Structure formats: structure tokens, C-alpha cells
Amino acid sequence: xxxxxxxxxxxPNWNYINKIRKKTFYKFKRYDLSFAEETKLVASELCENxxxxxxxxxxxxxxxxxxxxxxxxxxxxxxxxxxxEDINKLKEEINKINKTEEPEKLYTDRLLYLIENIxxxxxxxxxxxxxxxxxxxxxxxxxxxxxxxxxxxNLISVEEDSYAKL
Amino acid sequence: xxxxxxxxxKLSVQDGDNNLKIIWDGECISKNPEENIGKILFDIINNNKxxxxxxILDFKKLTFINSATISLIVIFLKxxxxxxxxxxxxxxxxYSWQSASFRILENFTSSLDNIxx
Numbered sequence: 407x408x409x410x411x412x413x414x415x416x417x418p419n420w421n422y423i424n425k426i427r428k429k430t431f432y433k434f435k436r437y438d439l440s441f442a443e444e445t446k447l448v449a450s451e452l453c454e455n456x457x458x459x460x461x462x463x464x465x466x467x468x469x470x471x472x473x474x475x476x477x478x479x480x481x482x483x484x485x486x487x488x489x490x491e492d493i494n495k496l497k498e499e500i501n502k503i504n505k506t507e508e509p510e511k512l513y514t515d516r517l518l519y520l521i522e523n524i525x526x527x528x529x530x531x532x533x534x535x536x537x538x539x540x541x542x543x544x545x546x547x548x549x550x551x552x553x554x555x556x557x558x559x560n561l562i563s564v565e566e567d568s569y570a571k572l
Numbered sequence: 573x574x575x576x577x578x579x580x581x582k583l584s585v586q587d588g589d590n591n592l593k594i595i596w597d598g599e600c601i602s603k604n605p606e607e608n609i610g611k612i613l614f615d616i617i618n619n620n621k622x623x624x625x626x627x628i629l630d631f632k633k634l635t636f637i638n639s640a641t642i643s644l645i646v647i648f649l650k651x652x653x654x655x656x657x658x659x660x661x662x663x664x665x666x667y668s669w670q671s672a673s674f675r676i677l678e679n680f681t682s683s684l685d686n687i688x689x
Contacts, residue, residue: 420603424580427601427636440668447669450601451639458603510676517680520643521650532639539672 407436412472418457418485426453426470430481433472441564444540448557449481451532455555456485459492474561481542481557484549493553499530500544500555503537513538578608585616591626591660592616597633600641610644617655626658631674634663645677653684 412433416422430449434442449472456468469484487493506512513534520531536542542557576583580599585592594616602608617623629645631637652659659681663674 424601443669446636450636454603454638454640513676514680514683517646517676518683520646521684531643535639535642535673538676539669 407474409475410473414470415467416470418460418466418468420454420457423450423453423457426450430472433474437564444542445479445481448536448540448542451536452481452483452555452557455496455530455532456483459487459496460485461487477561479559479561482554483556484552484554486551487553493548496530496533496553496555497546499533500546503533503544506537509534509538576612578602578612581609583609583612588625591628592623593628593630595630595633599636600634601636601638602641605638605641605644606647609641610648613644613648614651617651617657623655623657626660627652628660628662630662631670632662632664634670637673642673642677646680649677649681650684653681 410433412429414422414426414429416426427446427450431442431446434445449470453468453470460466460468466486469482471480471482471484473480473482487496503509503512516531516534533544536544536557540559542559545556545558547554547556573587574585576585579601581601582597584595584597586595594613600609617627649659661674661678661681663670663678665671665675
């Protein structure tokens, strides 16, 4: 499969996320199904977070970028967050997630925390799912007022299916 | 059988002799699932005061679920636990994403025994 970069810029509107989910899955349909599914999940969760937390004014734009090289996939979502508190919370969550050696326990603990602190829309559960359910690793960058959340994984263990190789 | 349509999701409720099965078919993509899916789920158990059957959450036909809906299901599982209702989570173990998403919820139901309202 050739290297590519797919970019999509959109207003913080929930309806655009379905387009990104479909496009991401379509891009990797030649790979094994579980890889395409997990990449779709990552794209979806990062975009959902960006829409939930970014400014909803008409000038604000979220940028989604899907980049494939010979050995790596990178998903980047750039957004303008509402308040610093949200950025700090997100940085804290990503740092905690990256440090863990027990993603399943971390995810289960998060579910238990959610039961005691019901706030479905602000759970950040998507980040925990990414680290538990997929092979992607998370990181972030702050560029001025823009926050970029990045998910990366290598392609070494991912095979295109036999039909696609014909 | 009762059917409900929410965005790209179809929920079907089958009231059997020994269980009440809620079949999830399609994609869970709601931004605020507590306002639509949640209302349906809680109505099912709150409007049926004599409910004492096993509740089966059947996810085998589901093709995608976002984390907001996972959060809602966790809250729903807690409510079922408080009502002393037996719960079974049914999913397709050979489908890798379903296995990853629902195995943990299946295990999670047992840890709810220690949760207080």
C-alpha cells in the first residue's frame, strides 16, 4: 500500500465525525480487519474529544490528519480548546496512560471511577480505550493556542490481506 | 418485540419467558447517549416494576460503539445491579474489536458487587 496523508478540516460539529470514521476505515480496508477497526476507533475517539472540548464559535476549525508511511501510522487531531483546565486535565490523563504497564487495570479503574462520578460526556474514557483496546500510543503537542493529540503505531506486525496482495 | 431507532443504531427488546433481551444492531455514535439510548434503557427497567428476569445485552450485531455509550452502559449495569437483576453480556468473541470492548464489561459486572449506591 502506498504512503499517503489524508487531511480533513471541519467545524466542531458531531456530524462530521462519522465521515472521518468511514474514511479512515476505507483507507485501511486492505489490511486485516482488526487493524482497520482499531484505527477507526482511534480516529473517532480523538475527533469526539476535540469536538466536545473545543470552542464552538463559527471561526474555530478542527484539523484531522491521517498519515501513513512505510512503517508507521500517525493520527493527529488539532483543536482550539476552551479553557486551560481542560488542556491540563488532558495532559495529565495522557501522561498517566503512557506510564502504565497495566492498561487493562487502568481502564477498569476508570470504569469504576465513572460509576462514582457520573459525567458521561466528560469521562475521557476514549483515551483509556485507545491504550487498552489498540496498539496506538498517545502523545500531545501545544502550538500556541492549538492542542494536537497524536496517536501512533508501527505497521511492522500488520499485514495486508492475501486478496489485496494479488 | 419493541424496536427503537437512534441515529445509526437499532435497539430491539425481546421479552421472553426467562429473560429480557436487548439487541443492539448498527453503530452507537451519539454525542449524548444518556439522552436517547439511556432514556430507552432506563424506561425498560423502570416502567416494568415486576421485572425479575435475566437481562441479556446482546451486542453481536453491533458494528461500532463510542466511549460515551460505553460509559452509559456502565451506569446502566450499576442500576441493574442495584435492582438485583442478573445480567448477561453477549458478544461475538471471534470479532476482535467486540472481544476487546465487551470482555472487559463482562468482567466488570462482577466487580459491581462491591459498589454502593
